[in-house]
Structures are given as C-alpha cells and as structure tokens.
Amino acid sequence: MPWVPRGLRDGKLTTGWPRRPDAYFDEFAAGVTVRHDAPPMSHAEADAAARVCPTGAIGHVDDDDGVRPTLDRGACILCGRCVAAFPQFFARESGAATAGIDRRALVVGGSSGTPEELAGLREALAAKVKHLGRSVHIRHVDAGSDGSDEWEVQALANPVYDLHRLGVFFTASPRHADILLVTGIGTAGMVEPLRRTREAMPDPVVVIATGTDAVSGGLIGRGGYTSGHGIGELLDVDVWVPGAPASPFTLMHAILLAIGRLPARVAAEPRGGDAA
C-alpha cells in the first residue's frame, strides 16, 4: 500500500492541545471584546456604536461609573464593523476559548449571573456528565446553518485536531450519543427532526449550541419568517459556543468544557466574556 509511507512522510501533524499550548489556538481571533482601556463613552457614541452592528450585539450599561459599551458574543458575527468604526472601544481578541455554560456570560461587559447561579449551572452540567466513561459520542444536527459550521465540525476529525485521541467520537445513531451538537438558526423545517433526534437520545443529554447562528440566530435568523432565533427556544442548551462559524479549536474547547475535561491550565486562563 503506497499510502502507508505517505502517511508517515510528514511526521506528527496533530496538535498537542489541550495538554500543551498551541500557537494557532492562542492566536486565532475568535471574538470581539470591549477594550479594558476604553475611554469614557458618550450617549451619542453608544447609540452610534449600536447602529454600526448589523445584529444588535452592541449595547451599553449606564451606571455611576458612566456609560460603558457591552458586546454580546452570542449575537456577534465578527464582521468587524465596530472595530473599524470605534477602535477605541472594541478590538478583536485572540484566543479560541470563547464558549461558556452561561448564556449571559457571553455578553462582554454585561452582568453575568451571580456566583451561586453559575455554580448551579456548573453542578447541573457536572451531574449530567459524571457517568460518562472515557468514550463520549456526539450526534450532530444541522438546524439551518449556512454550511460553514459543518466544515468546522468536520475538521475536528482531520489529523490536525484529531478529536478521537481525546476519546470523543461522532456517531450516526442518536441512541449511542451523549452530546447533541447543533448548528444553524433553528429553521421551522428542522424543528421536528431536531426534536425527534433529541427524543431518540438516552438521558441525560448535553446540548451544545454551535456558532452564533445556533446561539441567537445571528444575522439570518433576525426577523425572518422561518423563525430561527437560535436553538435555545427548542432545546435546553448546556454549552453556548459563539463564532461565525465556531472554529475547530473553539469547538474542541467547548466539548471538553461540556464533559469537564479541560486541563486546569486551560480552565484557569482568564477569558474575556466567559466566567465559566
């Protein structure tokens, strides 16, 4: 078989992440953030910034400290318009770790849940995954994506990411699946197939909403006639993964976050917008 030496020719291609850091994981700009050194914002600037955003991801809080912008990564499609128009407030942020278990925590600069609420979410998720062994199976369902999300999910099987080495596998049968990974805005046509897939899965099920489309409907799900404001209205989501689409490293981080297998080194890293 000529393919055997071909497969050995280039040595090991697979990333060492999560055991070791990976430059692409750290450098990939998976999110937009509110700058820590942002100057004071006027009400006019806050309104202008909100108008720049095509998905309404930008808002502001107005309290004793003055006006500060907020940015909902769950709605952000990374078009970069806010960064171009208001570089003093917004910036692309490097690092693929953008997923979170609290939907509200995706809002950078916003108020996430109380520590007790967050601990509650974490415990509920931990209870779901505590009986999973070293082999976890994922069922993917496309609920109305633009097609790019599937490419990024498929990429997890390529030798660069090789999700299998972590004991995580994709399965065709929902009966064998522990995780339901959903992409897309949640179109009317996919509501019933999605519900039937969920029903065929044995409880407990961990649901991962993958990409901004699945988290909030993104750009296409806004005000459309096919419903589609994300899959949060259709399923109980455990892990929210922003990104348009979510990159393979972001997904890998999200899956390990879901099953509680992020090494302490990664879990301890400070992440903008994510308190999980």
Place this chain on the structure above:
Amino acid sequence: MNADAVHAAPVRIAEPASWRQEVADRVAAGERFAGLYGRAEIRDDIHGCAVTALLVCGSAVCALETWIAPDDAGELHYPSLTALVPAAFWYERAAHDLSGVIPDGHPRLDPLLLVVDEGAERPRPGHRDPTTSVSGATPPGSADVHGRGMFTIPLGPVRSGVFESVEFLIETRGEDIPHMNIRPHYKHRGIAKQFEGRTTDDGVLIAERVEGIASVAHALAYAHAVEAIAGVRVPSRARLIRVVHAELERIANHLDVAMRLADAAGLAVASSRFGWHKEATMRLVDALCGNRFGRGVIVPGGVAHGPLAHPATVASELRELHGRIRADLILAMKTPSFIDRLRTTGILTPERAVAWAALGPVGRGSGIADDCRWSRPTDGYADVTMPPSQPVRTAGDVMARANVRWDEIDQSAVLAVEALHALGAMQSPDLLTPVDVPTGDAFGLGWAEAPQGEVLYAVHLRDGRIERCLARSPSLHNLAIFHDVFAGDVFTDFAFIEASFGLGYAGAAM
C-alpha cells in the same frame, strides 16, 4: 465589471405567453437557461408579480421579464416554461413557493423550498410587509415508481455523519436506485427576504451567508451587481486580492471533495491527508484576512482591507502546499481501489448536461466548457496570465468531475501565486472606490465562478436600498440534476456521486 450588465431594468415582455415563447426560442437557439425568479410588483394598484428569466449567451447575461396580473380568484397564473425548457423545473417550483405564482402545465408543483400553512400568504419577495406562516409539518413523500418489492428509503434530513440537512427519498427494490426525490426545504432560511430593505453595504453580509462554503464567490457576485449599477471600477489592488481569495476558496472546496471521495472509498490515509491540506488552505485564508472563510474582505467597490500577511510569504507557503496536494492527488488517481469506484459511476451524459444547463465542475465533467473566469471575466482575471482554457472532460462520470477539480486546483494555485506576487510588487495603495447608487429604481446583474459553478445575482434597488435580490446559487441549479445521474448505480455509489457534485445545501435551500 462588465458593460453588458448595466441595465436600468430587465427587458420587459408584456404578454406572459410571448415571454415564454421568447425564452424558449432563445434557449433553442443556444442560450443557456440560468434561472427564474418572482418579484412582487404593484402596477396601477394591482398586486401582481414580475417573473424574470435569466439567460446566458457567451459573454453576456440577460434578464427577460414579464408581469402577471391576478385573475378573478386572485391567483397569479402563467403558462409554465418547464415543458419547453426542462431546466426551469425547480425554478418554477421555487417561484411558486416564494412568490405564489402558478405555472400552468407544470409537471409537478410540489413544495420545494417552503411548506406554508394552509391558507397562509407566501413570503412574496419584493413585497414590503409580507406575512407568512411556515409549516413545521412535512408532507408525505411521493412514490413515483411502482412494482413488486418497491419501497422508499428516506436519507435525511438528519444525515449519518456531519452533513448539512437535506432529504433524499430513494425509491428502490433494495440495491439499485431507479428514482429519487430531493427535498431541501428543511433548512430554508428565507434568504430572499433577508436582503430586502438593506443598504447595498449591508447586503454583502447576507450574500456571504447564503452558502457559507462559497462566501467569497457569493460576495463577489453580489458586489459585481452593485458595482454594475453604480458604474464603478474596482482598484487594481482590490481586483487582485479578490482573485487570491476566490482561488483559495476553490482549492479548499475541491480538497473537501477529495477528502469525501477518499473517505467513501475507505482510504483513511488519503482522507486524512486531504483534510490536512484543506486545514492548511483555510489557515492561509485566515492569515490573509482574519477569517477562515474569507468573510469580511469583499465589499461593493473593492475590498475592506489589504492582506494581513505579507503576500510573498503566503505565496511561498501556497506553492509548497500545492506541491503536497499534487503529489497526493497523483497517488490517489493511481490507487486502483479508489479509481475503480469513480469510473463509470454517476454518469451525466453530455446531452442531459446541456438540457439541464449544468454548471461548474458538474457541467465541465460532461463537456460544457463554460466558466465565468474565461467567458465573462471580472476583477483581476483580466490582469493575470490565464491558462488558455478551463479543464473539461466528456465522460460525465464521478471520475470526470474529479479530474476537472484536480486540474482546477493546479490552475488555482498558479493563479493565486501569481496574483500574490503581483500584489507584493504593486505600489498603488487604493483598495476601495466609493459606490454611489442612484436614487429611484435600478437593476444590476453580477456573477462569479464559485467552486460549485456560476453564482448569479440579480439585484433590484429602490432609492439605494435592496428591493429584491436573487442569489442564484449553483448548488440549487445542480441539485436538480442530482436525481438524473443514478442509471445503473447502487446504494454504495451514493456517497461518491454526492461528493462529486460538491454542493452546499444551504445555498440550495435558500
């Protein structure tokens, strides 16, 4: 930019019957049928619908429009085009779903893109305040083949593997596939209405998401339509950047096909290698623009920003990457267990390809030598050294389509490297020409060659905002052909044939 594309409005033929005859005559005379769409239009206070057919003739694309008035029952009838032009089959179903027009004499007017609730209005693209109610119920599939032992297997909408949702209703006796029906409506996202009311600058964000795996081509086709309306010329630097992204997108898509074909043949190492190359290609795109799909680069009038990495560095990386891709493709095409599965599988005969007006590698694998980059060049394709012709095969099988793609990877790599070198040497910093769209009504056509084939946009503006935008994806057009290529093929060929079409179902479901 093409002067032929500048029209204030489509060519109008008042009488639907003469419009139908004119379209049929022009197709019979050798023009290629490229699409049909409805646009709600009020004339003299009557709520009618304009129906436009798109025809391609060599270097030009033209739009022929007629207007349909409601009859006494309030229904919009017109004589169906499908009997004379078979390629209109799915388009008339789509126009019925979205705009509510009824093509009389259509062979099968089942829902294609959208199932609405009983009595609900259609979305009617072009209508300002539509109301519609999409049904979540799935109508039973039709059974077209009758006989002893015939049954129907639904493949999808939830596929076995990480794929986009689409349903194939395969009618079979157990092994062969005499017939199938395709239902893409599950992931219909209402793209047409999402364009409406937006500014021309915002429209490109929607275009990038019509078919996410061909974001660059869709953004380009849209931008070309807007640029045709505004009559602007894109700066040379931007024209080259556009070429680089379009060609890298082509390489990534064709590698995806290579990966899926190798996977279907059980060649794990080959599949892994192609997956690795695809990842490397996407990282090059990311290095150039900060997005793995080339989004946020193309805007009407030019590009949003220059390359973030040094062009010469990217060029040398691409040349190395191309060397690895080439070596693996050559080995794959020498692997008997691989090519045995491709040869004579999923044949689209040249006659059927012409009848369906097949696009992209599907058409070029069946002898149709049409590629926008040669026939109707845009952007920097006029500034780089184009190979004398695009790759064409005539066998029409999976092998032919695969070989077309592998040749295109070679061409794309050479083109992108040349464009990158030219970019590095270029002095002019201009990236963007301001786009001024006229007030009042305006209409423009734009196209680009996606990895899947020709993307065609028809943009109607009113006072600078989008009134109706047709995003004609090659995936919709070619998916209609998919059920015509299974003569003598069996279940295990399905994965090969599907991969060889290389379609994005998001673009098909619209």
